[in-house]
Amino acid sequence: MLKRFADLFERTAGLPPKRLAVACAHDEFVIDAIAMAAAKGLIVPILIGRLPEIADLACRFKLTKPFDIIDCPDDEQAVRKAVDLVRTGEADILMKGLVDTKVLLKAVVNSEWGIKDAPLLSHVGMVSVPLVPRVLFATDGAMNIAPGVGEKILMIENAVKLAKALGYDRPKVGLVCAVEKVNPKILSTVEADEVKKAFFDRGDVGFDVDGPFALDNLVSDASVKHKGLTGPVAGAADILVFPNLDGGNIFYKTAVFLAGADAAGLVIGAKVPIVLTSRADAPETKLNSIALAVVYGHGLSDSRH
Numbered sequence: 001m002l003k004r005f006a007d008l009f010e011r012t013a014g015l016p017p018k019r020l021a022v023a024c025a026h027d028e029f030v031i032d033a034i035a036m037a038a039a040k041g042l043i044v045p046i047l048i049g050r051l052p053e054i055a056d057l058a059c060r061f062k063l064t065k066p067f068d069i070i071d072c073p074d075d076e077q078a079v080r081k082a083v084d085l086v087r088t089g090e091a092d093i094l095m096k097g098l099v100d101t102k103v104l105l106k107a108v109v110n111s112e113w114g115i116k117d118a119p120l121l122s123h124v125g126m127v128s129v130p131l132v133p134r135v136l137f138a139t140d141g142a143m144n145i146a147p148g149v150g151e152k153i154l155m156i157e158n159a160v161k162l163a164k165a166l167g168y169d170r171p172k173v174g175l176v177c178a179v180e181k182v183n184p185k186i187l188s189t190v191e192a193d194e195v196k197k198a199f200f201d202r203g204d205v206g207f208d209v210d211g212p213f214a215l216d217n218l219v220s221d222a223s224v225k226h227k228g229l230t231g232p233v234a235g236a237a238d239i240l241v242f243p244n245l246d247g248g249n250i251f252y253k254t255a256v257f258l259a260g261a262d263a264a265g266l267v268i269g270a271k272v273p274i275v276l277t278s279r280a281d282a283p284e285t286k287l288n289s290i291a292l293a294v295v296y297g298h299g300l301s302d303s304r305h
Helices: 005-012 028-039 051-060 075-087 101-108 149-165 187-201 215-219 221-227 245-257 283-304
Strands: 018-023 043-049 068-071 093-096 122-128 136-139 172-177 208-214 239-241 262-268
Touching (some): 018 075, 028 043, 028 051, 043 051, 051 068, 075 093, 122 149, 122 245, 149 283, 172 187, 187 208, 215 221, 245 262
Parallel strands (some): 018 093, 043 068, 136 239, 172 239
């Protein structure tokens, strides 16, 4: 279990650097984070985009060698080049630079030359909140707008894949709703119950899934005791599954901007981890996301051998 982001960075110690392909890298916030990650020995950057701007930024932020710059002024061509580098095995991580998310993801899921590897792409955020003695994974606050039961099952599988690659033996998955009881008038509770039963019907899947739960029931022992809740997930969830994008996004940004949480985020479901952050995210959040991608990438490699 990871307790704080410091634990994540400890996991990077001794790992060889990963090759990070950045689509449209001509962005000061992205280069700032990449320079920090390169200085820590986490990555070897491949920066794709407008060469003069990238070279200037690399100089300004003292990006240390080795790194490569590929001149590609057109955004769509830069994205295509980054995806091609992943597809051909020349890059281990894909990162979004100064380009619309939909342009990047359209290339990732391209049926001819894309790098989609799972039935569904989903975003998994990771936050470290001061009052909670462990990091929390949250899905999905960035991609899937109104997932149904089938999509939530796939989102859980992606998040569990990330957690297991980080060393979690049996992740605990909580289905977040407004209340902890099934209410026919609250669709999220009905779907949470269906998702839980779908995994229960499979037998032992190597992780625990339970819900519906109100958020406090998943992170607070006092709340669990007060309401008389039981089960391995109650009060101890590692992964929070939100009913829709609104819920996941509000949780993630509330944790960061109101609770002072450290944060990171990845898109899971492609051949490699995708670092997809917002321009509003601090350079430290981008650095955290790169570190998360590095540790996850090594975990994926180990599981495939």
